[in-house]
Amino acid sequence: MKPNKWIETVPVYEPGKPIEEVARELGFDDIAEIIKVASNENELGPSPKAMKAMAVSAKEMHRYPDGGCFYLKDKLAGQLGVQPQNLLFGNGSNELIEFLGHVYLGPGTNLVMSECAFVVYRLIAMLFNAKIVAAPMQKFTHDLDAMLAAVTPETRMVIICNPNNPTGTAVTPAKIKAFLKKLPVHVLAVFDEAYFEFMPDAAKPDMIKEIQKGRENVIVLRTFSKAYGLAGLRIGYAVGHEKLIGLLNRVRQPFNVNSMALAAAFAALDDDKHLEKTRKTVFQGLELFARELPKIGNGLGMVPSVANFFLVKTGNGRKVFGELQKRKVIVRPMDGYGLPEWIRITVGTPAQNRAVLAALKEIL
Numbered sequence: 001m002k003p004n005k006w007i008e009t010v011p012v013y014e015p016g017k018p019i020e021e022v023a024r025e026l027g028f029d030d031i032a033e034i035i036k037v038a039s040n041e042n043e044l045g046p047s048p049k050a051m052k053a054m055a056v057s058a059k060e061m062h063r064y065p066d067g068g069c070f071y072l073k074d075k076l077a078g079q080l081g082v083q084p085q086n087l088l089f090g091n092g093s094n095e096l097i098e099f100l101g102h103v104y105l106g107p108g109t110n111l112v113m114s115e116c117a118f119v120v121y122r123l124i125a126m127l128f129n130a131k132i133v134a135a136p137m138q139k140f141t142h143d144l145d146a147m148l149a150a151v152t153p154e155t156r157m158v159i160i161c162n163p164n165n166p167t168g169t170a171v172t173p174a175k176i177k178a179f180l181k182k183l184p185v186h187v188l189a190v191f192d193e194a195y196f197e198f199m200p201d202a203a204k205p206d207m208i209k210e211i212q213k214g215r216e217n218v219i220v221l222r223t224f225s226k227a228y229g230l231a232g233l234r235i236g237y238a239v240g241h242e243k244l245i246g247l248l249n250r251v252r253q254p255f256n257v258n259s260m261a262l263a264a265a266f267a268a269l270d271d272d273k274h275l276e277k278t279r280k281t282v283f284q285g286l287e288l289f290a291r292e293l294p295k296i297g298n299g300l301g302m303v304p305s306v307a308n309f310f311l312v313k314t315g316n317g318r319k320v321f322g323e324l325q326k327r328k329v330i331v332r333p334m335d336g337y338g339l340p341e342w343i344r345i346t347v348g349t350p351a352q353n354r355a356v357l358a359a360l361k362e363i364l
């Protein structure tokens with residue numbers, strides 16, 4: 001048997017341990033006491049409307065899902081002001097990144113990203129044996145000029161994670177406008193907006209407008225995993241030109257999105273109350289950390305964030321991660337991203353945030 005040679009070089013994604021296992025290893029009895037703020041999930045939980053819809057859909061689980069996502073597509077298209085044919089759903093937005101790989105990447109091509117951006121872009125490029133060109137950042141923020149300078153005739157796409165995971169920073173609408181003016185037409189600009197809903201309204205770029213105008217080399221990726229609190233269901237979407245969506249649709253399995261996810265996402269789109277509560281909780285949490293972190297130790301530096309997480313410089317991030325874990329707080333160490341002195345913390349409920357701060361104070 002001869003595998004595709006490059007597959008052996010693709011690193012296996014290392015998932016975190018289940019919370020129950022961490023609790024068992026550390027000898028904690030009650031997992032409810034553990035604060036997991038490591039994966040940028042919504043600590044308020046799913047929308048209550050979505051949970052009701054899931055319970056109803058459970059009775060229909062003997063059926064295959066609606067492979068065309070007809071109703072959800074129709075509703076979301078109405079909300080975004082696009083046509084249903086501008087939308088495609090994926091098993092999480094991660095799957096959509098893979099679809100992009102299928103359509104655009106291969107040997108001899110490259111993908112431009114920032115040096116410290118969402119790790120899945122690298123994995124997908126490697127999966128399709130494409131080269132990764134990592135552009136330098138400025139103050140933990142995508143440097144769009146550096147990304148443009150990195151484009152070559154072999155570049156198939158530039159991925160802008162906006163806001164960026166793991167740094168929490170965003171590029172301004174003005175910078176994006178200038179970038180798009182200069183971007184060669186052979187390159188697809190992918191805007192990964194997994195954390196879009198957390199941005200203050202004034203900072204939000206309107207990338208959907210580009211698609212409404214008929215622009216062919218822009219695609220926007222969003223997800224129900226973060227602000228909508230549905231990460232476990234795996235559903236995200238792409239918004240793009242009809243032609244582009246048509247290509248991505250060719251590499252999609254017939255039933256890539258499950259029925260419960262469709263029902264929950266449909267209901268979640270009507271739950272403004274939950275979305276607003278989520279946003280407010282995150283805004284207030286970020287303010288609390290910005291106020292309190294400088295008071296800890298010699299003053300902890302935090303990268304200002306417009307997402308539901310932030311980076312904080314603690315010194316030896318892996319050690320601090322271990323110490324926090326002993327205090328029932330799970331964060332994400334950042335050495336894997338080349339930031340060994342930093343950890344990433346997801347904003348939680350007010351009580352969780354206070355507990356995280358108390359644990360950090362104890363350690364530092």
Ligand SMILES: Cc1ncc(COP(=O)(O)O)c(C=O)c1O
Pocket residue numbers: 039040091092093094095118161164165192194222223224225231234235236
């Ligand atoms: C920037 C970014 N894009 C995409 C994803 C994937 O989200 P999904 O759950 O929709 O696959 C994540 C999840 O952490 C993310 O941080």
